[in-house]
Amino acid sequence: MPQFVLDVSGGPVAFNSLPAFVRGYIEAAYFTGSGPDNVDENLGPESSYDDLAAEALETIQADCDTFLASLPKDADGRTPLDKAIDLDPDQYDEMRAGRDFWYTRNGHGVGFWDRALGALGDELSDYATAAGTSDLYRGDDGKIYVFTSRSPADEATPAVASI
Secondary structure, eight states, rough: OOOOOEEEOOSOOOGGGGGGHHHHHHHHHHHHHHHHHTTSSSTOOOOOOOGGGGGHHHHHHHHHHHHHHOOOTTTSSOOOHHHHHHHOOOTTOOOHHHHHHHHHHHHHHHGGSSSOOOOHHHHHHHHHTTTEEEEEETTTOOEEEEEEEEETSSSOOOOOOOO
């Protein structure tokens, strides 16, 4: 199976200027919604970062910021994510954590809970799940947008309209 590599040319903002957590999140979103193994999805196998609507990027950044801000801080100001990265910074970093946020909140078969992080992984999973689910879709204008259910218990509401 070929390795997934997101085409990061173009886009509403230079991809490499985004925080690592957001870049990982976007990569995971595209990985699960496009590529040669997902030709039936509405994103299509050749989707690229350049297809992302500016409003979608704003929603993605806001979702990532909200998740990170929701994490509790200990007396030293450190979050469970900070502690998870400290366990093995050569193997786990903010980019991988961004991917895990996407995978966990959307119920994919991997995520925070699957990283041998113990109680930290469970805690991060609880916060990711509380963020609700999110999905990418292609609008009538050909751009990629985000649909988010803010809470698993809430009725699904679009975070960004396609028209």
